[in-house]
Amino acid sequence: MLTVHLRINDAATGKPTPVRLRITGPDGTYYAPLGRSTEFARGRNEDVGGNLCVGRERFAYIDGSCEVRLPAGVPLRVQATKGPEYEPLDQTVILGPGKMALRFALKRWSDLRADGWHPGDTRAHFLSPHTAALEAAAEDVAVVNLLACAQPFPSLDGTLYPGFPNLTAFSGQQPALQTDSALVAVNTLNVHPVLGSVGLLHSHRVVYPLAFGDDDTDDWSVCDWCDQCHRKNGLTVWADPFNPSGGEALAALVLGKIDAVEFDGRPRKLPLVPLWYRLLNAGFRIPIVGGSGKDSNAIPLGTPRTYAKLNPGEPLTYSAWIEAVRAGRCFATNGPLLHFDADGKGPGETLDLSGPEVPVRVRATADGLGRFDRLELLAGEQVIASSDARPDGSRWSAAVEATYNVTEPGWVSARCIGGANPTQPVFAHTAPTYLRLAGQYRRETTSRTALRRMVDQTREWVELHGRFTEEKHKRHLLDLCDAALARLE
DSSP: EEEEEEEETTTOOOOOOOEEEEOOOOTOOOOOOTTSOOSSSOOOSSSSSSSEEEEEEEEEEEEEEEEEEEOSSSSEEEEEOOSBBBBEEEEEOOOOTTHHHEEEEBBBBBGGGGGEEEEEOOOOOOOOOOOOOOHHHTTSSSEEEEEEOOEEEOTTTTTTTOOOOTGOOOOOTTTTTSSSHHHHHHEEEEEETTTEEEEEOOOOOOSSOOOOSSTOOOOOHHHHHHHHHHHHTTTESSSSOOOOTTTTHHHHHHOOOOOOOEEEEOOSSHHHHHHHHHHTTEEEEEEOEEEEOBBSSSSSTTSSEEEOOOTTTTOHHHHHHHHHTTOOEEEEEEOOOEEEEETBBBBBBBBSSSSSSSEEEEEEEESSSSOOOEEEEEEEEEEEEEEEEEEEETTEEEEEEEHHHHHHEEEEEEEEEEEEHHHHHHEEEOOOEEEEEEEBBOHHHEEEEEEEHHHHHHHHHHHHOOSSHHHHHHHHHHHHHHHHHHHHH
16 A cells, blocks of 8 residues: 545636545545545434435545555556536546656636635535535535534433534634634524524624424514514525425525525425425515525535625625625535526616517526436426537536517526436526516415415414413414414415
């Protein structure tokens, strides 16, 4: 075995660049860099960071260089990736006697940052800020929202102690750590098992309690969390919009207290997209964002991710990225990179139209390293044009354009669907461009009626199952539901 110094450079700068690295022998043996283990924990909150296992493939995160013990005289497969905008490395090498160094380079094929689009992850857990910064750089993520949350810790004495990982690193509206390629901000994920979970990003302070319900009473509300976060320009993200009733989080969204809904890519019994479309059709201008929800070494940071477009010439800061998401200038993706506009208006913008039967040119392009099946243009929930993706060298791409005759207020957007792996389908979706007709936004009655039924279910849960120390807490939740029902009228 030889101790080899391995370095991977950015082809453009010639300098070492952080990557996700995998080296295997002809029999599939995985060789981890020194300081990393070939076997590592993969469960929730189990030594998270520095390693990754995707399917059966193990990787190590390195800062651009490492030392690794490797056998000589056998073919070794070296794989390295750096997010969706770099060509992946996949080479076979054979170490000769005395070979002490390996040098490789990764080349960027896309640079959305140069056009003001900066990738971020809206939710990750249990990483230290320094490890989050390393993994972000290796996955080409510019902004990491590391969210502290309540997490029980099993002790050797048999007691399950309450814990709040990363809470002491809370940074609120400033990065806890910033490097040349990534910034990490520490905020909180606040959770109720029925009423809903919200990521409180860019918050000026910690908003307590971090959790209520379960074994505790229900003397709090999601709306109160959101109000405290919004007090000084915080951003609230609905992190689990999969409760059949929507929970109180749905009422909070109806009342204007939720700023975005999160797609985390995990299999769910109730898919997110139909609910999101219903919200858009009902008149709520709410963007979709991508967050990995990373809480173990089995989930890559930044998959999925949120690309947010800053104002022209604006430097990347945490506050600027947050405001771009709030404005809906964003798209969520677990692979393909999207470009979309309607008569020159991009995601989050409003296109004002003077009357019905106005033609609008809608167009989109998509490019990605992995296979996807189709790029679609949507008007409301209806597909108005689509194009099959085609291989383009080492990548897949598609382009589509259509003229849409607007007959009523609504929204248009683009999405990518399909892929080679049916258990983990490719998904990318832009936030909508809104079509305002004669000063009116879309307010579909059918969708608002369906949302009323969901809020009614939450109200019923509060009446029948909520546990309160005082009647005023119950009354507060009921009043919030009633206010949401009134707005849906």
